[in-house]
Amino acid sequence: MTVVALIGFLIAGLMGTIRLVRGPNLADRIIAMDVILVSLMGAIAVDAARRDDPANLVLLVVLSIIGFTATVAASRFLTLDQTEESS
Amino acid sequence: MSIVAEILMIAGSAVAVLAGVGLLKFSTAYARFHSAGKASPIAFIIAAAGVSLELGTSAGALLLVGVLAMSLTLPLGVHLLFQAEHRTGDNSHLIIDELTRDQQAAPAADED
Numbered sequence: 001m002t003v004v005a006l007i008g009f010l011i012a013g014l015m016g017t018i019r020l021v022r023g024p025n026l027a028d029r030i031i032a033m034d035v036i037l038v039s040l041m042g043a044i045a046v047d048a049a050r051r052d053d054p055a056n057l058v059l060l061v062v063l064s065i066i067g068f069t070a071t072v073a074a075s076r077f078l079t080l081d082q083t084e085e086s087s
Numbered sequence: 088m089s090i091v092a093e094i095l096m097i098a099g100s101a102v103a104v105l106a107g108v109g110l111l112k113f114s115t116a117y118a119r120f121h122s123a124g125k126a127s128p129i130a131f132i133i134a135a136a137g138v139s140l141e142l143g144t145s146a147g148a149l150l151l152v153g154v155l156a157m158s159l160t161l162p163l164g165v166h167l168l169f170q171a172e173h174r175t176g177d178n179s180h181l182i183i184d185e186l187t188r189d190q191q192a193a194p195a196a197d198e199d
Binding site: 008013032042048050079 | 088092093096097099100101103104106107108110111116119120123124127128130131134135137138141142145146149150152153156157160161163164165167168170171172174175176
């Protein structure tokens with residue numbers, strides 16, 4: 001039954017990749033990457049439940065910090081040309 | 088596998104699919120950020136609740152650290168993304184734009 005959960009996270013990841021490909025500007029691509037990362041984390045958690053061993057749950061903390069750092073760095077990069085003009 | 092854990096996991100993946108649908112269907116960038124930035128951590132929290140029911144307390148503690156790490160940091164990243172989009176994108180479609188009004192009203196703050 002939990003295959004349905006895995007398939008749901010897969011669909012969410014595919015939708016994120018569609019937005020990643022089609023996204024008009026960079027900010028949409030960053031948020032699409034975030035959605036893909038979160039669906040990956042959900043799939044890892046469900047897979048740990050299916051396999052019944054909590055070995056790779058540590059991955060989730062690493063993935064969330066990586067996702068956060070990537071989003072912040074990319075949004076900083078987005079406003080790079082703005083900060084030069086105002087300073 | 089207990090039925091409650093399965094239901095929670097499927098509900099979490101359903102919310103994740105809703106985040107994906109919100110990402111694709113909304114027209115303006117702000118609506119997309121809002122749906123993706125809100126729905127994705129909630130999806131992970133619901134799925135993690137189901138998984139922790141299944142794997143017991145030691146794995147639940149690990150999942151709690153993951154949920155806390157995500158729910159403390161993801162909104163901040165999405166907020167920065169909103170700000171970056173507000174600066175670079177065109178805000179003509181906004182009906183009420185208080186950030187631009189406040190920025191223009193507070194030029195003194197930039198000097199120091």
